Amino acid sequence: MVSGLINANPVIYEKKERRVRSAPSVGDDEHAVEPIDQLEVFDHIRDIKDPEHPYSLEELKVITEDAIEVDDNHSYVRVTFTPTVEHCSMATVIGLCLRVKLMRSLPQRYKVDIRVAPGTHATESAVNKQLNDKERVAAALENPNLVDMVDECLAPSYA
Amino acid sequence: MDFYDDGNMILKEIQTLEGHTDRVWSLAWNPATATSPVFASCSGDKTVRIWEQTPSTRLWHCKAVLEETHTRTVRSCAWSPSGKLLATASFDATTSIWENISGDFECVSTLEGHENEVKSVSWNASGSFLATCSRDKTVWIWEVMPGNEFECASVLQGHTQDVKMVKWHPTMDVLFSCSYDNTVKVWAEDGTGDWHCVQTLGESNNGHSSTVWALSFNAEGDRMVTCSDDLTLKIWETDVGRMVLGDDHAPWNHLCTLSGYHDRTIFSVHWSREGIIASGAADDGLRFFLENKDGLVDGPSYKLLLKREKAHNMDINSVQWGPGETRLLASTSDDGKIKIWELATLT
Numbered sequence: 373m374v375s376g377l378i379n380a381n382p383v384i385y386e387k388k389e390r391r392v393r394s395a396p397s398v399g400d401d402e403h404a405v406e407p408i409d410q411l412e413v414f415d416h417i418r419d420i421k422d423p424e425h426p427y428s429l430e431e432l433k434v435i436t437e438d439a440i441e442v443d444d445n446h447s448y449v450r451v452t453f454t455p456t457v458e459h460c461s462m463a464t465v466i467g468l469c470l471r472v473k474l475m476r477s478l479p480q481r482y483k484v485d486i487r488v489a490p491g492t493h494a495t496e497s498a499v500n501k502q503l504n505d506k507e508r509v510a511a512a513l514e515n516p517n518l519v520d521m522v523d524e525c526l527a528p529s530y531a
Numbered sequence: 532m533d534f535y536d537d538g539n540m541i542l543k544e545i546q547t548l549e550g551h552t553d554r555v556w557s558l559a560w561n562p563a564t565a566t567s568p569v570f571a572s573c574s575g576d577k578t579v580r581i582w583e584q585t586p587s588t589r590l591w592h593c594k595a596v597l598e599e600t601h602t603r604t605v606r607s608c609a610w611s612p613s614g615k616l617l618a619t620a621s622f623d624a625t626t627s628i629w630e631n632i633s634g635d636f637e638c639v640s641t642l643e644g645h646e647n648e649v650k651s652v653s654w655n656a657s658g659s660f661l662a663t664c665s666r667d668k669t670v671w672i673w674e675v676m677p678g679n680e681f682e683c684a685s686v687l688q689g690h691t692q693d694v695k696m697v698k699w700h701p702t703m704d705v706l707f708s709c710s711y712d713n714t715v716k717v718w719a720e721d722g723t724g725d726w727h728c729v730q731t732l733g734e735s736n737n738g739h740s741s742t743v744w745a746l747s748f749n750a751e752g753d754r755m756v757t758c759s760d761d762l763t764l765k766i767w768e769t770d771v772g773r774m775v776l777g778d779d780h781a782p783w784n785h786l787c788t789l790s791g792y793h794d795r796t797i798f799s800v801h802w803s804r805e806g807i808i809a810s811g812a813a814d815d816g817l818r819f820f821l822e823n824k825d826g827l828v829d830g831p832s833y834k835l836l837l838k839r840e841k842a843h844n845m846d847i848n849s850v851q852w853g854p855g856e857t858r859l860l861a862s863t864s865d866d867g868k869i870k871i872w873e874l875a876t877l878t
Contacts, residue, residue, distance in 0.1 A: 480845055480866065483795065483813070505711065505742065505760075506813075506846070507606075507695070510554070510575060511622050511648050511666065514603050 377424050379457045385433050388418075407444040408478070414440055416477040417451070419529040420469050423462045423521060428528065432456055434466060439489070447481040449474065454489040463493055467503040468512060469525045540837050541875050542817070545859070548869040550593050552576040555863035557607045557849040563614025568853055569594070570861060571617055572869055573605035579619050579629075581636065582869070591871060600627055600638050607651045607696075612658045616679075620649040626663050628679060639679045644671060644686075648693075653706075655699040660684070662706050664694035670708050670718065672726060685726040687718055696745050701752045705729075709743035715757055719780060729780050732757075732767065737785035739765065747802040755783065756808055758797035764789040764810055764820070766833060787832055792818050795846075801860075803852040807836065807874065811847030811862050816840045819874065843868065 391411065414437045418430040429435045439452040451470055455463045467486045474484050487500045502508055512518050553575030561569040567586055573579045579597040584590065603622035610617055617629040617636070626649055628640040646667035653662050661673040661681060670687040692711035699706055706718040706726075715738065717730040732738045741760035748755050753771035758764045766786040773781035795813035802808050808820040816839060823834040843864035853859035858874040 501711075501741070507650070508666075508693070510604060514622055 378460055378462060379424075382422075382425055382427070382432055382456045384427055384431050387428070387430055388437070390415075408442060409444070410437055410440045410442050413442055413449055413451070413474070413478075417470055417473050417529065420466075420473060421525045421528050422456075423465045423469075423525055429453070429466065429470075435470075447479070448483050448485075449478065450485040450487070452487055452489050454492045458492065458494050460493065463488055463499050464502055465518075465521060465525070467499065468509065468518070469522050471503065471509060472513070472522055473526055473529060539877050540819075541877055542819075542837055542839050543873045543875055545871040545873050546590055548572075548582060548591055548593070548871070549867065550580055550596075551578070551867045551869075553604075553867060554845075554865040555848065555867060555869055556604070558851055558861055558863050558869065559608045559610050559617075560851055560853050560861070561610045561614045562612060562854050563610075564854070566855070568855055568859070570851075570853075571608045571610070571619075572863060573608045573619060574867075575604045577601050577603060577605060577621075579605055579608060579617070595636055597629060597636050597638075601625070603648075606649065609652050609654055611654050612656060618652045618654065618661060620652040620663055622648040624649060624665070626652055626661075628681070630679070640681055642673060642681050644683060645669070650694065651696040651698075653697045653699050655704055655706075656702055657704075660699070660704065662697040662699065662708075664697045664708055666693040668692060668694060668710075670694055670697055670706070670716075672706065672718075684724070687726055687728070689716055689728045689731075690714070695742065698746055698748075701748050701750070703752070707746055707755070709746055709757060711742045713739050713741055713743060713759075713761075715739075715743055715746060717783065730782055732783060732785075737765070737788070739763065742796075744796065744798045745800050747800050747808075749802045749806065750804045754786070754802075756800050756802055758800040758810055758812075760796045762790065762793055762795070762797065764792070764797060764800060764808070766831075768831075786830070789820060789833055792820075792835060792838070798847065799849045799851075801850050801852055803858065805858075807852075807858070808833065809850045809852065809860055811842070811850040813846040814840075815843050815845060815847060815864075817842040817847065817850065817860075817862065817872075837874070842872075843870065 420429045441450040486503045551574040555574045558572040568584045581595040582591045583594040601621040605621045607620045619627045626642040629636045630639045645665040648666040664670045672685040673681040674684040690710040694710045697708045709715045715732040719729045739759040743759045746757045755767045767783045768786045769781045769783045793812040797812040799811045810818045818838050819836040820833045821836045823832045845865035849863045860872045
């Protein structure tokens with residue numbers, strides 16, 4: 373990028389240790405449906421790569437486990453992410469990556485809301501409105517350039 | 532006895548139609564086929580499907596798939612009043628006109644001009660005008676000329692964001708548009724062929740506080756209902772007397788707001804000829820409302836007639852009443868399915 377990065381020197385944080393899920397104890401019904409929790413949703417999105425840095429959203433603290441709200445009974449997830457700088461023009465791309473990853477990972481019954489953390493972005497309500505307008509999201513996902521960008525960010529999260 | 536007494540109505544699921552391979556955005560009943568109903572549906576799979584009822588079984592089947600014309604999502608479709616032409620609006624920035632030529636649907640015209648996604652298309656009552664709207668913030672009025680020619684009569688600018696839907700008034704040549712900019716705009720011709728915005732219904736005049744997704748008129752054309760991302764439905768009224776005298780500029784006023792019935796974005800609303808308002812939303816549910824004529828102390832109000840949770844497994848994008856005598860409603864969803872419902876009276 374000739375024009376320079378939007379945030380040239382982001383702070384990098386350590387990755388959280390991965391917790392291993394305890395195997396169900398003997399006698400449990402192995403077909404029992406395990407509810408989806410915060411950690412499971414976090415695991416789906418923690419490795420998404422930042423659109424302009426070779427770091428994951430977890431390493432940049434764009435997302436944390438605490439910023440994920442899950443209500444499995446009502447099939448509802450809300451992810452609140454924190455752009456690294458207030459004027460981050462990549463915020464909508466990050467939001468789009470989060471939405472696409474959750475769309476591909478969660479059961480169809482799930483309703484997903486994505487938003488930027490209150491007070492962390494200059495055009496917070498505009499970004500939130502755009503990310504939650506499914507018609508705009510659908511149109512964006514028919515744009516080959518945007519899809520390439522999203523796929524590149526999502527590639528590491530399949531690892 | 533009140534015909535619509537609570538608990539007196541039942542919503543029967545008649546049929547689920549599968550075939551689309553992506554989200555079904557919208558559908559339109561052919562107005563000229565009331566006895567043997569036909570409707571068109573359009574989808575993120577870039578196709579349009581035509582569905583027809585088999586008289587013997589009364590079940591619908593897919594009669595035709597209109598494909599390889601639009602290169603992106605087909606967002607909306609509308610039949611001309613005669614039922615002979617079908618207009619389809621696509622994210623590929625074009626609107627196609629299809630004609631049923633001895634059983635086969637052929638694309639007879641393509642309307643180009645919008646800069647990007649076309650989101651909605653609507654014919655006026657006489658079939659002499661077509662309107663389209665787009666993410667490019669404009670509304671276009673097309674004049675229908677002989678030989679399937681469409682001439683751009685006007686490009687209307689005024690909305691500050693994408694225009695989600697356009698709809699002509701059921702009797703007058705007055706056009707309504709609703710937008711991501713949270714407003715509804717009313718457009719009329721000034722007598723010299725120029726079209727202007729004659730009214731904007733926004734938050735300052737009791738309008739919506741988020742994207743307005745759809746609107747629909749009652750049979751008389753003196754009331755309109757709008758639905759929004761702000762989780763409300765709003766009823767608007769105009770002076771029917773001024774309207775009958777041909778006054779295009781009779782203002783629309785907020786009558787009442789229906790809130791607390793849906794808990795996610797309301798994408799679609801449709802008013803039946805006999806006065807029942809149906810709404811479909813991202814909460815997967817259907818709601819039915821009727822004017823409450825019991826106590827007029829506080830002015831007109833609307834009451835919930837019936838609700839159906841989990842009508843589909845995913846968001847409901849469109850609800851449309853059929854043109855026939857039976858109270859048929861079709862709904863479309865992100866789950867790729869179309870459902871046919873009958874709102875029946877318990878006997």
